[in-house]
Amino acid sequence: MKIIDTHCDVLYKMQLAKRKRNKILDFNTSVALEANLQRLKKGGIYIQFFALFLPPNVPDDAKWEWALEQIDLFKTEIVQKHPEIKRLRRWSDAANLKEGEIGAVLSLEGAEAIGKDLDKLYKLHQEGVLSVGLTWNKANACADGAAEEIHGGLTDFGREVVRFNNEHRILTDVSHLSDTSFWDVLEEAAYVFASHSNARSICDHPRNLFDLQISALLEKGGHIHVTFYPPFINQTYEVEKTTIHHLIEHVKHICDLGGKEQIGFGSDFDGIDLYIEELCNASYYPNLINELYHHFSREEVENFCHRNFLRFMKRMEGEEHETGHRAHSIDRS
Numbered sequence: 451m452k453i454i455d456t457h458c459d460v461l462y463k464m465q466l467a468k469r470k471r472n473k474i475l476d477f478n479t480s481v482a483l484e485a486n487l488q489r490l491k492k493g494g495i496y497i498q499f500f501a502l503f504l505p506p507n508v509p510d511d512a513k514w515e516w517a518l519e520q521i522d523l524f525k526t527e528i529v530q531k532h533p534e535i536k537r538l539r540r541w542s543d544a545a546n547l548k549e550g551e552i553g554a555v556l557s558l559e560g561a562e563a564i565g566k567d568l569d570k571l572y573k574l575h576q577e578g579v580l581s582v583g584l585t586w587n588k589a590n591a592c593a594d595g596a597a598e599e600i601h602g603g604l605t606d607f608g609r610e611v612v613r614f615n616n617e618h619r620i621l622t623d624v625s626h627l628s629d630t631s632f633w634d635v636l637e638e639a640a641y642v643f644a645s646h647s648n649a650r651s652i653c654d655h656p657r658n659l660f661d662l663q664i665s666a667l668l669e670k671g672g673h674i675h676v677t678f679y680p681p682f683i684n685q686t687y688e689v690e691k692t693t694i695h696h697l698i699e700h701v702k703h704i705c706d707l708g709g710k711e712q713i714g715f716g717s718d719f720d721g722i723d724l725y726i727e728e729l730c731n732a733s734y735y736p737n738l739i740n741e742l743y744h745h746f747s748r749e750e751v752e753n754f755c756h757r758n759f760l761r762f763m764k765r766m767e768g769e770e771h772e773t774g775h776r777a778h779s780i781d782r783s
């Protein structure tokens with residue numbers, strides 16, 4: 451089954467290994483990477499998003515450099531060394547993927563790296579960033595994040611970022627936003643999705659979305675990609691006993707809210723430290739698919755795995771063409 455996975459933190463993990471241990475993790479086979487190439491292949495991954503993520507302890511004046519270093523690792527260690535990985539710089543590039551190739555999309559998880567500089571966002575877009583989450587858990591120049599106690603919303607600069615995203619057919623990702631920021635973004639964003647979030651009515655965690663938010667997101671044409679981190683799936687004290695069944699409860703619930711054609715997956719592999727045992731790295735995706743077949747038709751499962759998001763990409767791509775942003779061919783730089 452072809453899978454589109456909209457979140458992993460491979461780049462950050464590779465950067466830490468390089469900075470702390472002066473070690474380059476081999477993207478092809480390193481067992482330290484839950485989403486290494488062999489595991490992506492075995493799992494049936496068709497398109498994988500690679501997040502640029504900067505932890506809060508990186509000093510402000512070093513954040514841009516850290517982001518560029520992750521982009522460099524993406525190019526040199528992931529794309530250039532592996533012919534089957536094709537970098538997608540435009541949504542339309544996915545149409546050029548051949549059998550056995552995996553599309554790689556750069557995304558931004560928290561806009562700290564750009565500070566208050568839209569030129570930097572423009573540079574990231576030129577590097578192929580196609581999805582922008584404004585915050586990680588804390589507040590920044592754009593907005594308040596999910597763990598910020600003040601629960602503020604979008605700043606004026608944050609609105610400018612969302613407008614930039616709209617203009618350049620970049621997805622605005624609501625996954626780490628505070629509730630107020632979520633509503634502000636929903637009002638402003640033309641292309642909006644949650645790259646890795648679950649249903650809060652099943653698991654009451656600030657990283658998950660309330661039913662009202664999910665319904666409004668769907669209404670706006672947005673998508674929600676469920677994530678595999680047990681504390682966002684299962685609220686009980688036995689979080690380590692979380693199974694695929696618990697995850698499927700979120701899928702069912704989002705479908706009940708009308709999300710059947712707007713749901714997908716965003717594993718968060720390499721960004722998490724707890725796992726569903728039978729879904730502990732990208733190669734285990736078939737376990738999830740097999741279990742989904744017990745609850746949904748073949749066609750529905752295919753929709754969840756890739757068709758829903760492909761349709762979403764087509765919509766953005768269509769509008770890309772309408773506004774003259776012609777598609778570029780796949781680039782190997």
Ligand SMILES: [Zn+2]
Pocket residue numbers: 559626646718721
């Ligand atoms: Zn995250």
